[in-house]
Amino acid sequence: MPPKKQPKKKNQKKKNKSKQTKTNQPNVFIPKALNPDIKQMLPHEIVEDEILQYKSKKFWDSQPVQKLTEKRPEKAQALIEQKVEEIRKKSLPLPEGFEWFLIDLKDEKIMDELYQLLSGHYVEDNDSMFRFNYSPEFLRWALLVPNYEPDWHLGVRVIESKKIVGFISGTPINLKIFDKDMRIAEVNFLCAHKSLRSKGLGPILIKEITRRINLKGIFQAVYTAGRLLPSPVATATYYHRIINNEKLLDVGFTQLDEDTTLEKMKRLNKIPEKLACSNLKKIEKANIPSACKLLNDYLAKKTISVQFDEAEFEWLFVSRDNVVYTYVIENEKNHQVTDLLSFYILDSTVINHPKHSSFKAAYAFYVVPNTIDINILMLDALVLGQSLGCDVFNCLNIMDNDDFIHNLRFGLGDGHLHYYLYNWASPEILPKEIGLTML
Numbered sequence: 001m002p003p004k005k006q007p008k009k010k011n012q013k014k015k016n017k018s019k020q021t022k023t024n025q026p027n028v029f030i031p032k033a034l035n036p037d038i039k040q041m042l043p044h045e046i047v048e049d050e051i052l053q054y055k056s057k058k059f060w061d062s063q064p065v066q067k068l069t070e071k072r073p074e075k076a077q078a079l080i081e082q083k084v085e086e087i088r089k090k091s092l093p094l095p096e097g098f099e100w101f102l103i104d105l106k107d108e109k110i111m112d113e114l115y116q117l118l119s120g121h122y123v124e125d126n127d128s129m130f131r132f133n134y135s136p137e138f139l140r141w142a143l144l145v146p147n148y149e150p151d152w153h154l155g156v157r158v159i160e161s162k163k164i165v166g167f168i169s170g171t172p173i174n175l176k177i178f179d180k181d182m183r184i185a186e187v188n189f190l191c192a193h194k195s196l197r198s199k200g201l202g203p204i205l206i207k208e209i210t211r212r213i214n215l216k217g218i219f220q221a222v223y224t225a226g227r228l229l230p231s232p233v234a235t236a237t238y239y240h241r242i243i244n245n246e247k248l249l250d251v252g253f254t255q256l257d258e259d260t261t262l263e264k265m266k267r268l269n270k271i272p273e274k275l276a277c278s279n280l281k282k283i284e285k286a287n288i289p290s291a292c293k294l295l296n297d298y299l300a301k302k303t304i305s306v307q308f309d310e311a312e313f314e315w316l317f318v319s320r321d322n323v324v325y326t327y328v329i330e331n332e333k334n335h336q337v338t339d340l341l342s343f344y345i346l347d348s349t350v351i352n353h354p355k356h357s358s359f360k361a362a363y364a365f366y367v368v369p370n371t372i373d374i375n376i377l378m379l380d381a382l383v384l385g386q387s388l389g390c391d392v393f394n395c396l397n398i399m400d401n402d403d404f405i406h407n408l409r410f411g412l413g414d415g416h417l418h419y420y421l422y423n424w425a426s427p428e429i430l431p432k433e434i435g436l437t438m439l
């Protein structure tokens, strides 16, 4: 089902209108069962009615995930133990007329078909004003990482027309979860064609990718969703830094505060044209070993964090036009990377707008401040984003992003992003303890 618009409390609606900007994520609310410390971290009001509306989950109740009302263990642990030999060898059956179809992302024609599905049917905001528009280059970057499993780029198509109507992806990653280093799957890009919603396509895609992941001896996964499911290990909030004031007002991404004019808004949001760090440069091949180590050491301090090998790092961080940009600062003497800044670019379609068909957003990917303050690094990220024609710069309050969000005028969005672990029960953590950006 497309994300439902959540009913708002009367006085909340007005407040949100003036302060919040849009996020392509459904609004969701945190259940009472969650740790009060986590609830306090959320700047949004917790709407009790919506928590009460939360129903027991038919599909998720059957899965090895932490239940919303269950007490969390003090130590992280698997919920079920399985062996590869016990896993079903054959694909799960699909309803008549549909078949499983491996998506070969290197095949232009198939890639284009996947693009058609995602650009028309993937995540929208609550009011169906905007929809993510992942480009083919972006999808190849995100999914063809070294050691990817072709078997985990899973589509469903209609046998007769060959039309792709469902997709889900898995990518193997090294994740540190509390004190354990694990090889797990990152599951992403779950999408069902709009005409096939609420018919069980989502759950069957999840079950089939799980089976394929299990067959490789992997029994844990990480995934994110704006929607509340059992049960988030952390809940992050979106923040948005406006670059193109007029366009974002035009498309309804943000609103002018009652006590402000467009001129004042533009003045407050003005971004310099020149970089603050004169020695910031695009990452080069020679920087990879030291930049990879710098990032891994930084991420290792977080409670849940990804760890990259050099091949993965090179794939994900060497800049690609209109997809990802990485900048580093090198020590002049030994040429070791001391600071790193990276962001990716993702367009959103503006649905049914007379003037604009899309807007361009930069998203903070990974930032490692070391010799330079994170505020200066991220100011330069804004300068770079602006020079690339981005209309907005987005980030989550994960890692150390809280240190720059307010200083650099990132405004509170209306969306949360929940982080989930499959078959792994663990204590909840705060967003700043998350060292993983999911694309």
Ligand SMILES: CC(C)(COP(=O)(O)OP(=O)(O)OC[C@H]1O[C@@H](n2cnc3c(N)ncnc32)[C@H](O)[C@@H]1OP(=O)(O)O)[C@@H](O)C(=O)NCCC(=O)NCCS
Residues within 6 Å of the ligand: 001, 002, 003, 056, 057, 058, 059, 060, 061, 121, 122, 123, 124, 189, 190, 191, 192, 193, 196, 197, 198, 199, 200, 201, 202, 203, 224, 225, 226, 227, 229
């Ligand atoms: C997500 C999507 C595939 C679900 O499709 P669906 O088959 O129509 O699913 P339903 O909404 O009927 O829900 C069926 C089950 O899937 C679960 N589900 C829905 N969205 C989910 C998500 N994003 N991640 C995991 N499970 C999800 C529901 O909780 C429900 O389980 P329950 O019975 O235990 O409550 C579909 O809504 C979609 O393509 N949405 C647009 C893209 C999107 O939001 N993708 C997810 C990005 S995180």
